[in-house]
Every structure is written in structure tokens, then in C-alpha cells.
Amino acid sequence: MSEKDQKIALITGAARGIGLATAKKFLREGWRVALLDIDRETLGATMGVLAQSWKTDRDIFEVVCDVSSPEQVRRAVDSVAAHFGGIDALVNNAGIADFMPILDTDIETWNRIMAVNLTGPFLMVQAVAPVMLEKNGGSIVNIASISGFRASTLRVAYGTSKAGLMQLTRQQAAELGNVGIRVNGIAPGPVDTAMSKKVHGPEIRADYHDAIPLNRYGSEGEIAEGIFFLASDRASYINGQVLAVDGGFESTGIGLSTLRKD
16 A cells, blocks of 8 residues: 555554554554654653554654643644644544542642543644545544443542543534544443553452443453544444443443342
């Protein structure tokens, strides 16, 4: 496949976890990928690993950016468009989380979570959509969370930001679909990321297993498969949807482990 025939994806929060798994999925499918992250050191290390399989400059391109900064977002998107000649897909994966009780959540924590998780995708889409329109359209996937569908303890800021992102996804889809840009969302359930392994002890993991019909956490690769599907032409008539990739967690609510054993 020639360079001019290859599509280009821009993935935020791509230095690790779901973002990195998604970048690898796009690369394996023959796309060229711009990896954006605020963590310069980790992003540099990731690029070094990817360069063993894919050519830097030709296949992969790194951008350091805080997605909550309008100026940084504009510069980052301009640099990707200049380097690759366009953007066909945007994956808004960058996000942060601090879990604490409502009465202990300070305004600084609230504002930062909203800035990254909700304002970030707003700014990225505003910057990327005009670039996509130069090539007659594209696809955007916003990474929400199962916490946007259902409330739980300690997630007042995180859950609210992800619920807002789901509504933002629908708003973006309603307007941008008219000009050839599809916008959808993925809501991951519990995933075996480095963060979850660090903060979810055996008791919490057991609770999740009881509540998930598939009785396990998902993998980063499984989330990446859903993201790629929505971004690809295989989902050409899907717009304004949020797909829960969660083993059935959102659809069933409370797990009844005793009945499952019987």
C-alpha cells in the first residue's frame, strides 16, 4: 500500500494502556499513526519500542500535548496534519481519574478532571474536524467509561465527566454527521490496565467478577478492537452511539454469584 493510500489516525493518551493498544491495532491494520500524550518521557520510550517494528516519520509520529490547553491542541493538530498530510480518524483516549468521596472532592480535582476528560475531546474535535473536511470527512471515537452510564461511589468527578463525554459525543455526531464526520464512543468496563492492577485489590476484583456476566476483566486489546471497528469503514452507518465494551456489566447490573454457581 502506498503512503497516499494509507489512512492516518491521531490517538490521544497513546503512550500506554488502551491508547497504546489502539495505536498498535491501527498500525497492524496498515494505518499511519500519530501518538499524542502529555508524558514526554513515557511517550519517547514507547516510540522507541514501536520503532523496532514500524518506521518513525513514515508510520509513527509523536506529539507531546496537554489536551486541556487550546493552544497546545492547535499546535499539535497542525503538526500532525503537516507531517502526514491529513487526519482520517481521531481517538480521544486521554483521561485522568481521582476517586474520592463527594465531600472530599476539592474544586481543583474537579476542574482538572473535567478539563482533561471533557474539555479535551471538545478541543480536539474542534481542531481536527476542519482537517478531516479537507479530505471529505473522517471518524472520531471518544473513550468514555461504564462510569458514565451508571453511578458508583467515589466517582463524582470522573463519572460525571464521562457522562458528559457521552452527551458531547451525541452533540458532535448530530452536527458533524451532516458534513461526513462520524462520531461515536466506547465505554470500557473494568480493564486489566496497569492502573487497575495497582488500585484494584483482590476484594474489588472479586466484586467486579461477580457483577460481570463474562466473569473477568477485559483486555486493552479487546477495547482497541472496538475502537478500531467504530473508526473504520466497517462502521460506516454508525453515528452518535456509545458502545459498552464491558463483558455485559452495564446491561445486567448486579451480579448474582450464588445463582451462577447453581
